[in-house]
Amino acid sequence: MSTWTVVVLAGLAVLAIRLVPVALLSTRPVPAWLARVGPLTAPVAFAALGASSITGAAAGGPAELVPLLAAVATAGVVARSTRSTSWAVAAGMATLWAGVALVAYAG
Amino acid sequence: MTSTAFGPATPATASTAPSAAPPRPTAGALDRAAGRRAFLDGVRAMLPLLASVAPFGLVIGVTVAEAGVPHLAGWSLSWLVYAGSAQLAAVGLLADSASAAVVVASVAVINLRVGLYSAALAPHWRGTSWWWRVLAGYLIIDPSFAVGSQSYDGSRPPRLAHRHYLGGALLLWAGWLAVTGLGVTVGAVLPAALRLESIGLLYIVGLVVLSARTTATWVAVGVAIVTAAGASLLPLHLGPAVGMVAGLLAGSILLRRTS
Secondary structure, three states, X not given: OOHHHHHHHHHHHHHHHHHHHHHHHOOOOOOHHHHHHHHHHHHHHHHHHHHHHHHHHHOOOHXXXXXXXXXXXXXXXXXXXXXXXXXXXXXXXXXXXXXXXXXXXXX | OEOOOOOOOEOXXXXXXXXXXXXOOOHHHHHHHHHHHHHHHHHHHHHHHHHHHHHHHHHHXXXXXXXOOOHHHHHHHHHHOOOHHHHHHHHHHHHOOOOHHHHHHHHHHHOHHHXXXXXXXXXXXXXXXXXXXXXXXXXXXXXXXXXXXXXXXXXXXXXXXHHHHHHHHXXXXXXXXXXXXXXXXXXXXXXXXXXXXXXXXXHHHHHXXXXXXXXXXXXXXXXXXXXXXXXXXXXXXXXXXXXXXHHHHHHHHHHHHHO
8 A cells, every 4th residue: 555545544434533422412312421521621621631741751751850840839929820821832942941941060 | 674793783774874983893894803812812811832843843843753654644643643742653653664553553642632622512512503513623632622622612603613613723733834844944943941842731730720710620630630741651652542531430430420
C-alpha cells in the first residue's frame, strides 16, 4: 500500500472520530450521563494532558522537572487570584526562566 | 418597525427623515461588527496556544524531512490527521515500514480523546447547517477545544460563540500547516532555551483552575492527574486518554451519588 493511501486512511479514521459524536449528538438529545459529565470534560482533559506533559519532563531529571513544577504552581496560584490565563502564563514563564537560570547557576 | 439585535425597535422611516444626527448603523452592520469582534477575540485567544504548539509543529516537519517519508505526503498529515502526537507516531511508523493497519489503528487510538472533545462541543452545534458541523468538527484538537470551551461558556449568544470558535480554530489550522511546512522545508532551529513549548502546559493549568468550580470537578481532576501520570508508561501515548476516562468516571460517580 502506498504512503499516500495510508496517510489518507489515517486521516479518514481521525475524521470519523471527530465527526461521529458531532453527527450523533447535534441532532439527538444529549444522554443523561453525558449531560452529567459534560462540564467535567474540559478540566479533566486538560489535567490529564498536563500531567502527561509533566511526567514526560520528569525524564529529564530534577534540573528539568523542578523549574517546571515551580512554574506550574505559580501559574495555578496566579490563575486563581487573577482569574486570567494570560497572567498565569506570564507569571509561569517568568518563574520557569528564573528556575532554569538558578539551576544552571547552581550547577 | 425595524428591530435590531442590540436595541429597541426603531421606526423604519427614521433613516429617511431629515435630521442633524449622524446616521445610525443598520442592524446588519451591527451584527457583522459583533461577528467580526467575536472572530477576532477567538483569534486573540488562540495566539498563545499557537505559539506553544509552533515548536512542536516545526519538530514534526523536520521529522518528516529526516524520516525518508515523501515530503508532501508527510506534510499532508497536518491537514488530514491534524493532530501533532498522532502525526509524529504516523511518521515514525511509516519510516519503519509498518503496515497500514498498524498506522491507522495507532493514529486512531492516540486521537480517542478528540472524540471526547467532539462529544462535549457537539450539543452547542445543534440546529446549525451540516457543513458548519463538518467544518467545526474537523477543526477540533486540544488548543481549539481549549478556545471552544471559552467560546461556549455561556457568555455569548450562539452565533457569536460560533464565530469565536471559528476565529481561534482557523488560526490554529493555518498556523499548524505553516509551521509544519516550514519544518519540512527549512528544518528546525528551535530556540530551546526559551522553553516556549511550556506555554501550552501553563495555559492549561490556568484553564483547569478557572474551570474547576465544584468539589466533583476537583476530585475528577485529581483522579485524572494521578491516573494519567501513572499511565504515562503505556504505549501509543495512551496515558492522557486513560487519565481522562478515569477522571470522568470518578466525577460521574460522585455527581450521581450527590444528586
